[in-house]
Amino acid sequence: MTISPELFGIHEVLERLEKVETLLTDLVQQHTAKEWYTTAEVAKSLGKSEFTVREWARLGRVRAEKRRSGRGAIPAWVISHAELLRYQREGLLPVRGQGVA
Numbered sequence: 001m002t003i004s005p006e007l008f009g010i011h012e013v014l015e016r017l018e019k020v021e022t023l024l025t026d027l028v029q030q031h032t033a034k035e036w037y038t039t040a041e042v043a044k045s046l047g048k049s050e051f052t053v054r055e056w057a058r059l060g061r062v063r064a065e066k067r068r069s070g071r072g073a074i075p076a077w078v079i080s081h082a083e084l085l086r087y088q089r090e091g092l093l094p095v096r097g098q099g100v101a
Contacts, residue, residue: 033081034081035080035081036067036078036079036080036081037078037079037080037081037084038076038077038078039053039054039057039064039076039077039078039079042079042084045084046087053077053079054077056092057077057079058077059095059096060093060095060096061092061093061095062079062083062087062092062093063079063080063083063086063093064077064078064079064083065077065078065080066078
């Protein structure tokens with residue numbers, strides 16, 4: 001059985017459409033705002049290491065809270081969406097105990 005050129009073209013278009021739908025779904029998931037983010041999520045969105053973001057939280061350079069997750073008794077840092085937006089606009093907070101001169 002031979003496939004006509006018109007049908008082959010339709011099949012190719014449908015494959016490409018499926019790929020576009022998959023990419024759009026991934027993009028929407030990446031840009032959907034959450035109320036709270038893990039340090040890993042913040043690090044990925046900012047292009048930083050997770051260690052750096054945890055240190056910022058520990059040192060008070062970003063406003064963060066310790067919350068228990070489903071991974072045991074040790075609480076983990078979480079950063080609010082509002083704080084992520086503040087950081088993107090204004091940058092890191094001053095080191096605790098150091099005022100602006």
